[in-house]
Amino acid sequence: MKQFLLSLWLCLCLVKIVCAQQTMHNDGVITGVVTDSENHPISGATAVVKRQDTKETSLTTISKNDGNFEFLKLQAGTYTLSISHLSYHSYVANQIVISSTTKFNLPVIRLQNNSSELKEVNIVSPQKSYITHQIDRVVINVGSLLSNNGTNALDVLNNTPAVQVTDDAISLRGKEGVTIYIDDRPSYLTGKDLIDYLKTLPSGTLDKIEIMTNPPAQYNAEGNAGIINIKTKKGKLKGFNAGLSASYQLGVYSKKNSNINFNYGFHNINLFGNLGYSSVNNYYDVIRNRQFYDVQPYNNVLMSQLNTETSTTTSYNYKLGFDYDMDAHNKLGAMVTGVIHPYHEQGNYSTAFKRFNNVDSTINTISRLHYMTRNNTINLNFHHQFNKPTQELNINTDYLQYSTNPLQVINSGTYLPGNTLISNYILNTYNPFKANIFGAKADYADELPGQLKISIGTQTTYSDRKSSGDYLYTINNKTYPSDSLNGSFSYRENINAAYINIQKTTKRFDMQVGLRLEHTHAEATQQRAGLLTATTAEYNYSNLFPTAYINYKLDTSSVNTLTLSMGRRISRPGYGDLNSFVFTFDRYSSNKGNPEIVPAYSNNLDLSFNIKDKITLGITYSNTRNDIAQYYQLTGYALAFVPVNIAKTTAYGAYFNLSVPIAKWWNANLYSDLTHNQYAGQVLDIGYLNNTVNTITINGGQQFKLQHGWSAEVNGSYHNKLTYGQGIYLPMWFVNATVQKTILNNKGAIILTGRDIFNSRKLRRKIEYQYASLTSLNRSDTQTIGLTFTYKFGTSTSARQQHNSIETEAGRAGVN
Numbered sequence: 001m002k003q004f005l006l007s008l009w010l011c012l013c014l015v016k017i018v019c020a021q022q023t024m025h026n027d028g029v030i031t032g033v034v035t036d037s038e039n040h041p042i043s044g045a046t047a048v049v050k051r052q053d054t055k056e057t058s059l060t061t062i063s064k065n066d067g068n069f070e071f072l073k074l075q076a077g078t079y080t081l082s083i084s085h086l087s088y089h090s091y092v093a094n095q096i097v098i099s100s101t102t103k104f105n106l107p108v109i110r111l112q113n114n115s116s117e118l119k120e121v122n123i124v125s126p127q128k129s130y131i132t133h134q135i136d137r138v139v140i141n142v143g144s145l146l147s148n149n150g151t152n153a154l155d156v157l158n159n160t161p162a163v164q165v166t167d168d169a170i171s172l173r174g175k176e177g178v179t180i181y182i183d184d185r186p187s188y189l190t191g192k193d194l195i196d197y198l199k200t201l202p203s204g205t206l207d208k209i210e211i212m213t214n215p216p217a218q219y220n221a222e223g224n225a226g227i228i229n230i231k232t233k234k235g236k237l238k239g240f241n242a243g244l245s246a247s248y249q250l251g252v253y254s255k256k257n258s259n260i261n262f263n264y265g266f267h268n269i270n271l272f273g274n275l276g277y278s279s280v281n282n283y284y285d286v287i288r289n290r291q292f293y294d295v296q297p298y299n300n301v302l303m304s305q306l307n308t309e310t311s312t313t314t315s316y317n318y319k320l321g322f323d324y325d326m327d328a329h330n331k332l333g334a335m336v337t338g339v340i341h342p343y344h345e346q347g348n349y350s351t352a353f354k355r356f357n358n359v360d361s362t363i364n365t366i367s368r369l370h371y372m373t374r375n376n377t378i379n380l381n382f383h384h385q386f387n388k389p390t391q392e393l394n395i396n397t398d399y400l401q402y403s404t405n406p407l408q409v410i411n412s413g414t415y416l417p418g419n420t421l422i423s424n425y426i427l428n429t430y431n432p433f434k435a436n437i438f439g440a441k442a443d444y445a446d447e448l449p450g451q452l453k454i455s456i457g458t459q460t461t462y463s464d465r466k467s468s469g470d471y472l473y474t475i476n477n478k479t480y481p482s483d484s485l486n487g488s489f490s491y492r493e494n495i496n497a498a499y500i501n502i503q504k505t506t507k508r509f510d511m512q513v514g515l516r517l518e519h520t521h522a523e524a525t526q527q528r529a530g531l532l533t534a535t536t537a538e539y540n541y542s543n544l545f546p547t548a549y550i551n552y553k554l555d556t557s558s559v560n561t562l563t564l565s566m567g568r569r570i571s572r573p574g575y576g577d578l579n580s581f582v583f584t585f586d587r588y589s590s591n592k593g594n595p596e597i598v599p600a601y602s603n604n605l606d607l608s609f610n611i612k613d614k615i616t617l618g619i620t621y622s623n624t625r626n627d628i629a630q631y632y633q634l635t636g637y638a639l640a641f642v643p644v645n646i647a648k649t650t651a652y653g654a655y656f657n658l659s660v661p662i663a664k665w666w667n668a669n670l671y672s673d674l675t676h677n678q679y680a681g682q683v684l685d686i687g688y689l690n691n692t693v694n695t696i697t698i699n700g701g702q703q704f705k706l707q708h709g710w711s712a713e714v715n716g717s718y719h720n721k722l723t724y725g726q727g728i729y730l731p732m733w734f735v736n737a738t739v740q741k742t743i744l745n746n747k748g749a750i751i752l753t754g755r756d757i758f759n760s761r762k763l764r765r766k767i768e769y770q771y772a773s774l775t776s777l778n779r780s781d782t783q784t785i786g787l788t789f790t791y792k793f794g795t796s797t798s799a800r801q802q803h804n805s806i807e808t809e810a811g812r813a814g815v816n
Contacts, residue, residue, distance in 0.1 A: 028074035028098040031389045032106030033067045034083060037113060040141060041067025043132065043613070044559065045085040045111070051077045052094070065134040070389065074098050081106075088113055103389050130659045130669050131161070133610050135510050135551045135563060136216045137229075138162075140209040145701065146713040146738040149751045150247030150257055150788035152278065153201035153230060159736075160209050161657060161671030161699050163228065164719065166729055166763060170194075172213065172225040173620060174675040174695050175651055176629065176724045177571040177600070179223030182230050182337075185379070186220060188400055188437050188463070190574040197375060200315035200339045202259040202276040204245035204790070207233045213620070214547060214567035214604050217499040217514025218443060218457055221545040224571045224602040224624055232319065234272050235263025241794035249755070249786035253281035253310075262794075268325035276317045281781075284309040288776040290639070302354040303588070303637055309367075311345040321379075331383040341373040351588060353637075361422075362415045363587065371406040390447035395440075402435040412587060426474035427482075431583065433467040435575075453503040459496070465575045466490045486529035489579045493522040510551035518543055518570075524578050524595060537578075537595055543570060559612045564605075571600040571628055577643040591641045598645055600626045616657040620675075624649040629725030631683055632767050632774065639774070646689060646725060647681025658700075669715075670700035679725050687770060695722040709742035730764040734782070748791040759783040 030049060034042045043065045050058035063069045063083075079098060083091040088111035098104060130144040140160055142148050148156050158165040162173050172178045180187045180194060189197055210229035212219070219227055235241050242262035249255040259276035290303040321335030347367035353360045377400045384393040410427040443457035467489050471482035501514040522539040547567040554560040579593040601624065608618030627649040633640045653675035661667050678692040701715025716735035721728055738753045763778040 028076060028104075029070065029072055029389045030074065030079070030081065030096065030098065030104045030106065031068070031070040032109055034063045034069065034085075034109050034111060035067050036088070037110060038143070039108075039110070041065065041132075042085060042088070042111060043067065045069075045083055045088075047071075048082045048084075049074070049079045049096075051075075051079055065132055065139075072389075083109060083111070085111060103387055105385075105389065130667070131613065131616075131657060133561075133563075133608075133613055133616060135512060135549050136214065136565065137210045137212040140211065142203065142206045142208060144703075145715065146703070146711065146740050146751060147701070147715055147736045147753055147755070148203050148206075149245065149738075149790065150249065150753060150786050151203045151755075152199050152257070153203065153206060154195060154198040156203050156206060156209070157198065157228065157230075159699075159715065159717070160211075161669075162211060162655070162673065162697075163209075164697070164722075165195075166722075166732075169724065170228070171724065172211065172228065173651075173655065173673055174653070174677055174697070174722060175225035175622065177224035177569075177602075177624075177627075179220065179227050180230065181219075181227055183232055183234075184229060185396070185398055186222070186439070186461075188435070189375075189402070191576055193373075193402070193404070196341065196343075196373065197339065199280070199313065200276075200278065200317050200341050201230075201232075202245070202257050202278060202317075204243070204257075204259045205232050205261060205274045205276060205319070207231045213606055214549070214565040216512065216549075217501045217516040217545070217547050218455065220459075220461075220495075220497070221516055221518055221543070221568070221570050222572060224569045224600055224604075224622075224627070226569070226604075233261045233274065234321075235261065235265075235270075238265040239794060240264045241792075243790065243792040245788060245790045247751075247786055247788035249753075249784040251781040251784035252283060253781055255280045255282075255781075255784065255786075270323045272322070273318065273320040276315075278313075278315050280313045282311050282313070283781050284311070285779045286776060288774065290634075290637070290772060290774050292637075292772045300355055301637075302357075304352045304354060305349065305588075307347060307349045309345055309347040311343065313341070313343050315339055315341045329385045329387075331385075333379075333381040333383070335379045335381075336377065337379075338376040339374070341375070343369075343371055343373070345369040359417055361417075363412055364415065365410060365412040365587075367408060367410045369406060369408040371404050373402075373404040375402050376400070388446070390445065390453065392445050394443045397441075398437075398439040400435070400437040402437075403433065405432040406430070424475070425587070428472040428474075430470040431467060433465070435463065435465040437461065437463040451505060453505075455501045456499065458498045461493075461495045463493045464490070465492075467575075467579065467581075469581050481529065483529045485582055487581060488527045489581060490525045491522065491575050491578060493520065495520050507556070508553050510549075510553075512547075512549040514547040516545040516547075518545065520572065520599075526580065526595070541599070543601075545569065561610045563608050563610065566606075567604050569602045569604060571602075573597045573599065573628060573643070577628065582640075588638045589640075590638070594643050597628060597643055598626055600624055600628050600645065602627075602649075614658070614660045617654075618656075619652075619654045621652040622650075624651075627679065627725075629679065631726050632769075633684060634769050634772055642684070644683050645681075646679050646683065648678075649680075650676075650678045652676055665705045667703040667705075668700070669703070670698075672696070672698045672700075677723055679723065683726075689726060691723055691726060691728075693721050693723040693728065696720050697722075709746065711740045711742075713738040713740075726767060728766045730766065732761060732763065734758070734761040744791065747793060748789065751788040751790070753786045753788065755784045755786065756782040 034045045036042055043063055045063040047069045048058050048060050049071050059071055061069050076098060079096040081093045081096055091109055091111060130141055132139040142156055154165060157163050164171045169176055170178045208231040213226040215227045242260060244260040246258040257278045259274055261274040263270060263272040286307040288305040292301045293299055317339040319337045323331060323333045325331050349365040351363040380397045382395045408429045412425045413421050414423045415421055439461040441459040443455060445455040447453050469486055471485040472479055473482050495518060497516060497518040499516040503512045519542040524537045525534050527534040545568045549565045552562040577593050577597050578595050580595050583591040602622050604622040606618060606620045608616055610616045626645040628643055629646055631642050631644040633642045653673055655673035658670040675695045680690045683689045697719045699717045701713055704712045714737050718733035720731045734756045735758055736755050737757055738751060740749050740751045742749045761782040765776045767774040
């Protein structure tokens with residue numbers, strides 16, 4: 001509570017400080033943002049202002065990567081503004097009247113592409129950047145790939161350069177420990193819960209993917225590999241506008257996906273939202289072999305497992321929100337998002353024990369699992385814009401409620417050769433889980449003398465997570481509680497943070513440094529069945545996390561740059577990592593936590609050379625202390641997946657990105673990296689781990705814009721061996737192909753997509769032990785053909801501004 005009150009006091013101090021500065025004298029200012037017809041920011045546009053009543057030399061600036069531009073310290077007078085870009089029609093606004101204290105915020109300037117075919121539908125073209133580089137992140141435009149239509153957020157991530165999804169884990173440039181954000185806010189989910197949530201987000205609701213290997217100080221320091229920020233669509237046009245998407249895929253089983261995005265802007269209010277529905281039928285096959293040798297009594301024993309699961313996943317998700325312009329300086333917003341996710345699964349598992357290729361016995365298991373997951377989030381936000389255009393205050397509060405209630409029945413029978421039943425075992429499990437998470441954040445930004453931009457902020461997060469295990473086993477028609485498994489686990493965590501970030505821009509350099517202070521207090525309590533006293537562990541630690549970025553412009557137009565970034569990160573143990581209760585898959589496979597696990601810390605370095613956002617060459621290095629990874633602990637025949645700390649992890653490599661037009665109708669995107677990963681350290685008092693792997697990753701595609709509204713795309717991905725600790729993942733590749741035809745006056749499109757057309761997307765893994773080895777092959781319903789229909793409709797008018805002489809010109813220029 002003391003930390004929370006301190007954070008609240010800091011927020012109030014920020015408000016008091018910035019409000020006191022609002023009365024300061026300001027020179028005349030013009031600010032604006034330039035976007036394309038689909039509201040994507042345009043960088044490199046030339047903005048020119050000139051006084052109409054004098055012969056003074058015009059002032060020129062270039063729009064930044066986020067599309068923003070500004071003119072400061074303008075004298076009183078009447079100005080003409082013009083904006084030009086080679087790929088877009090020019091824009092001109094006359095009669096902009098400025099006084100010495102006027103802060104003139106232009107409405108969004110939306111330039112129209114030179115090709116009229118691109119006004120309504122996402123069609124990949126040489127003019128539209130698939131990848132945009134900023135000083136602290138790489139931005140991927142989701143709509144630039146046709147194959148991103150009709151799928152979900154997890155598949156979009158797996159189609160994104162430098163990102164890989166393997167075995168229910170997400171990695172970035174070969175490193176685990178990625179934190180997922182949704183619209184600049186942490187998802188607060190990890191592991192399977194996060195994967196399941198991303199599967200419920202239709203790709204039609206996504207706008208951009210921001211990749212930050214060294215995130216700036218205003219973001220949480222959590223995630224050694226960095227942050228992936230998934231930005232969803234949010235309309236800002238006046239009037240009513242909407243876009244809908246519906247898709248049907250067929251593989252071994254069917255998959256359906258539909259969603260609608262909409263916004264309604266009138267006067268000073270903008271309402272926005274999206275609704276989505278998906279139904280996915282899938283199968284999941286695992287062939288797993290455990291070979292034992294050199295140790296009695298397991299010598300020359302082969303444990304062969306064949307697991308087959310079929311599942312049905314249904315999800316209903318929504319986002320509803322509003323932005324209310326209270327006056328010229330204050331904006332209030334609210335948003336609610338939610339997912340309801342019922343899941344049903346039936347599994348058939350066969351485990352055969354063989355010695356010298358002769359079957360000794362077989363265990364056949366039937367499993368039935370179902371659960372309902374609910375995820376609801378409420379956000380309230382406030383924005384205050386001071387008279388000074390660079391001075392603003394943002395306050396955000398979030399509340400998340402998450403719950404799931406898995407109920408599983410496992411029926412196992414052991415058989416001798418000849419199908420003779422010798423024993424039967426039934427296990428009933430009920431493992432409800434609930435999480436309540438509250439977060440609050442305040443950010444203040446201003447520009448100091450010497451063109452120094454500063455932002456400071458404070459943040460607090462409080463989470464309360466609880467789970468319980470209720471296990472009943474039945475043997476010989478008698479049912480007993482499993483006291484060794486039954487119990488409850490709770491975890492409370494409070495993280496308080498403060499940060500400062502400073503930016504400086506010169507003709508040749510962009511520089512940014514930041515420092516973040518985080519204090520963590522956590523308490524884990526475990527209550528086992530039959531015990532009167534609970535076991536409690538408490539965690540308290542504070543850390544500083546510096547970040548630094550230097551961007552050198554190799555030419556005056558800033559199209560060729562050299563960027564160096566550095567940062568320190570942390571990965572805290574997740575809820576499941578600390579929970580020592582066992583989750584049983586079958587008698588010989590289980591998951592369990594490790595309450596002795598400690599946070600991991602990493603230092604990251606990245607140096608890149610960027611040419612016109614078309615070609616990027618970079619090198620990267622990181623070292624991690626006490627890295628958190630899954631370790632496969634073998635006891636007899638039983639295998640348990642346990643999180644452990646690995647003393648030292650080192651990763652370094654090089655990466656290459658290419659996004660260029662080959663011809664007016666042909667675009668090429670290619671990403672590749674070569675990474676050296678080494679995991680070394682003592683693990684669980686079992687032995688010394690020294691696992692080193694060199695990984696090559698290639699991800700790319702070709703987009704073709706054909707005549708009469710036709711376009712096509714071929715894309716794919718490949719990696720050789722990779723590792724995340726102990727296990728070695730063997731090479732894997734896949735290829736997708738897509739064809740699109742625009743219809744209905746370019747407002748709609750029909751998209752035909754073949755995914756994993758060679759049925760090659762199979763996950764193979766190998767693990768070596770002191771006296772055993774494990775190999776596995778995982779297959780699912782990835783080879784599909786799908787049909788997607790998209791349509792955009794609605795009308796819009798130009799945005800309402802304060803009454804001034806630019807309103808008419810802005811409307812004529814198509815500014816919304």
